[in-house]
Amino acid sequence: MSTIKEVAELAGVSIGTVSHVIGGAVRVSEPLRRKVLAAIRTLDYHPNHIARSLKTRKTLTLGMVVPDMTIPFFPQVIRSAETAAHARGYSVIAVNSDDSPARQKEVLSLLRSQRVEGILLVIASGHGSQAQIPKLIESGIPVVCLDRLPDGIEVDSVCVEDSAAAEMGVSHLVELGHRKIAILTGPLTLRNERERLRGYKLALEKAGIAVTESLVWEAKLDQEDVSAMCREHLTHSAKRPSALFCTNGVTGLGALRGMAACGLSTPEDIAFVTFDEITAEDIFRPAITSVVQPAYEIGFRAAEILIERIQAGPTQGPRIEARLPATLKVRESSTGATAVRVLRSGRR
Amino acid sequence: MSTIKEVAELAGVSIGTVSHVIGGAVRVSEPLRRKVLAAIRTLDYHPNHIARSLKTRKTLTLGMVVPDMTIPFFPQVIRSAETAAHARGYSVIAVNSDDSPARQKEVLSLLRSQRVEGILLVIASGHGSQAQIPKLIESGIPVVCLDRLPDGIEVDSVCVEDSAAAEMGVSHLVELGHRKIAILTGPLTLRNERERLRGYKLALEKAGIAVTESLVWEAKLDQEDVSAMCREHLTHSAKRPSALFCTNGVTGLGALRGMAACGLSTPEDIAFVTFDEITAEDIFRPAITSVVQPAYEIGFRAAEILIERIQAGPTQGPRIEARLPATLKVRESSTGATAVRVLRSGRR
């Protein structure tokens, strides 16, 4: 790996001049410029980003923490954040927290050591994953939370309109005539899960249906746990709901497995609606009615907001809370019909 | 962000001493040690990885380039590579190349500037994506290629046993009685696609079936292109094959869409086998018979090999070419039966 010094020697100029042609900010005469460029090419020189960062105190790097990038929603978000960042000259380092607060703490520490200029954070679902956010912000690292929002912490955020989106999904079931509708959520320590639950209750209330606590099922974000919970609740046909609403893709898939284990199918035995698309719904049966989040836009907006924060400096501008509308894709699992219908959520 | 100097001042020691307690290599007396640790905590000090790297010339970072992390296979590989790397004290920076050689060149350059110590590379499918590998290696950055292998380039690699895996999938169709079997591949500029095609031909030859070139369909790694190609080949029932084998998840899903567009379904009209699982096959119908790659192990092994290379120094050890066995999951799309059967590929 050659250095700027070697380039300077080969080109017969000073390292300052080389730096100038690389930076582009200071004018350099054409002949020298060409010589420098030639030297760079023959040496296959790549500026040492490490040294540059040390000097400029800018890494042009964003950190991003997600619970598990094998969950299909997250790669979409990462990719769009990367796209937005790249357009502004930033790179993104994406890491998994395994949905563990301890591991999240580790990776955040690592990201700080790497001197990322800002962090895109999808918090882990366990307890204590929020405590680290204020320290980050105090230390001058802007944070934007995505998808999962922390509680009572002043921080920029972007996510779907959780409550409205859930309400839309549940109202759809209500309109179909269902009155005994269960909801299967992830940990209610997560604010967005609580918001989605709130949307569920709102939908029922508007329809004049009483909320039955025994139809609110809270599971861990774990296939096995979700599946077991479903089996438990669904075995007795008397207590069985006529419809089930799941608040995310993981619980949605787990619920389908649990239902299958009970010999139940959708929509015949139970009408089914879930957050997130969990397969290629145009190809596979049953096609699942889904509340679809604008994953691409969530990541893109989050990166935009973060970079604006970084470039604005330690200014205490107003907190930004972007809430994006979801789309309801009505399919077979709720209506029994094969045609697809698309609805858009909007603020009331 | 506090510095080592501030820690030293607060603790009332020299920066050398602070560095020693952080590094752990040099012994420091217990009283001073405690004072330093306390200072670190109260200042919320995070060692500047940038400065450290500049000094030590080690970044403890691996770069990883994949075509598109929204393709489900890749997040698995990234995650397992990250796991292996982390266990050895390394971080992984994963970036997308958009399957474009130009973009791949950019991100590789960026990774070099970041001074990653090694690179895990899944090459882009376009022309010229291989040319950059020798330059990397010459410049002292070890490279391990995964999944997609370059041609005629000496480089460590790990992937599935492409030919044997494809042969297993096609032989399965042969055993089911099919004699007119089409294969839908990605770009044959990719060696692994050619290998999979070779496995297809091998399976046919062993069964005494002549290879018909009109049944070899080469598509771009793009849903639309694949789908269009299928529609074109499948409209005339006379020329239609009785079975179709797809060499990867993208072409597999595209083919299913193309078939649906022609009003064809599997397994009724066409028996179907594909590389990679493309949905939750236990839940959705039709359940697709798949040649499953050991994604986790591929990423893990690749990271292991890369780190060994890094730590061995510029030693020219023998090239490593890990070839991992695939698994055939026999499902409804080929047999029509709902039961699942699992076969393991092995070297002949």
Add this chain to the structure above:
DNA sequence: CTGTTAGCGCATTCAT
């Protein structure tokens, strides 16, 4: 327009 130089934060000799 070009060259010289002073650090950025840290690990690491080398003295003490």
Add this chain to the structure above:
DNA sequence: ATGAATGCGCTAACAG
């Protein structure tokens, strides 16, 4: 066992 000094590669004044 501790501290002072050096330099990693680079950018950004500044001087010429």
